[in-house]
Amino acid sequence: MPAKEQDKATELKRSLGIAAFVGKSLSDENRLRILLSLCNGRKTVSTIVEEMNLSQPLVSHHLKELRRCLLVKVERKGLFVYYDIADERIIDIIRRLAHLATDLLSQRDTF
Amino acid sequence: MPAKEQDKATELKRSLGIAAFVGKSLSDENRLRILLSLCNGRKTVSTIVEEMNLSQPLVSHHLKELRRCLLVKVERKGLFVYYDIADERIIDIIRRLAHLATDLLSQRDTF
DNA sequence: TACTTAAATAAGTGAATATTGATATATTGA
DNA sequence: TCAATATATCAATATTCACTTATTTAAGTA
Numbered sequence: 001m002p003a004k005e006q007d008k009a010t011e012l013k014r015s016l017g018i019a020a021f022v023g024k025s026l027s028d029e030n031r032l033r034i035l036l037s038l039c040n041g042r043k044t045v046s047t048i049v050e051e052m053n054l055s056q057p058l059v060s061h062h063l064k065e066l067r068r069c070l071l072v073k074v075e076r077k078g079l080f081v082y083y084d085i086a087d088e089r090i091i092d093i094i095r096r097l098a099h100l101a102t103d104l105l106s107q108r109d110t111f
Numbered sequence: 112m113p114a115k116e117q118d119k120a121t122e123l124k125r126s127l128g129i130a131a132f133v134g135k136s137l138s139d140e141n142r143l144r145i146l147l148s149l150c151n152g153r154k155t156v157s158t159i160v161e162e163m164n165l166s167q168p169l170v171s172h173h174l175k176e177l178r179r180c181l182l183v184k185v186e187r188k189g190l191f192v193y194y195d196i197a198d199e200r201i202i203d204i205i206r207r208l209a210h211l212a213t214d215l216l217s218q219r220d221t222f
Numbered sequence: 223t224a225c226t227t228a229a230a231t232a233a234g235t236g237a238a239t240a241t242t243g244a245t246a247t248a249t250t251g252a
Numbered sequence: 253t254c255a256a257t258a259t260a261t262c263a264a265t266a267t268t269c270a271c272t273t274a275t276t277t278a279a280g281t282a
Contacts, residue, residue: 012209016143018216019209023137026208028270032127032134045229058271060230065269070215079228079279089211093204097137098123098130100200104181105129139240156259169241171260176239190249190258 022069030054031062032094035071039091042075042084133180141165142173143205146182150202153186153195 025031030052037043037051049059063083066072071090075082085091136142141163148154148162160170174194177183182201186193196202
């Protein structure tokens with residue numbers, strides 16, 4: 001393997017710890033739904049609660065988790081707290097993951 | 112939103128359950144390491160055990176998990192059991208996740 | 223001040239999961 | 253059939269995590 005590729009590979013390996021940390025957020029359907037619902041612009045917690053049809057503390061819990069791994073930004077405006085996607089790339093990753101997952105599943109169901 | 116985009120959006124939403132199921136595999140560093148180590152071709156369990164520096168039952172457990180969400184293929188050849196990536200797209204997803212994760216972290220550490 | 227609404231936190235529960243050490247199963251060759 | 257090697261599974265533990273109900277904090281308003 002050329003030196004540059006080698007470097008990239010080691011760099012990738014080194015980042016797997018933090019990748020798994022962020023990846024944890026992708027392991028829960030409710031969090032995926034929340035992230036996806038934010039991709040059209042920031043929303044207040046209560047809006048998310050309504051849209052998701054989840055209890056307010058549960059949404060708050062998941063938002064905290066998403067904050068922990070830096071996937072969302074927060075901004076308070078008076079009574080309301082607005083959440084927003086911190087980096088749009090996570091949406092692309094979720095799309096790819098969903099696509100792959102359905103493909104894998106359909107392949108299995110084909111026989 | 113145009114009808115086609117709308118369709119895509121609903122299709123995406125529908126797949127979030129299975130996406131989260133597969134996403135669970137991306138939430139553990141050891142599984143990410145195993146997947147990445149398989150991207151250069153299939154390997155036996157004992158090879159993986161050596162490379163990962165993990166106990167054999169633990170590797171077996173994670174491989175079972177990866178099998179459960181169809182991310183790896185298995186083939187027995189005599190004494191040895193070979194594991195291989197089922198769909199290369201998972202490697203790309205891991206790369207993107209790792210890249211995003213390091214970026215998010217470095218942005219935070221910048222202040 | 224008291225009242226209202228929004229959001230976060232506390233505390234508790236049950237289920238899932240990562241890990242370990244011991245054991246079982248499978249395959250091959252002597 | 254026995255021994256050796258490879259892999260899977262079992263049992264036990266510890267931890268994490270999603271979720272609930274109740275409570276608290278924060279901010280705005282009358």
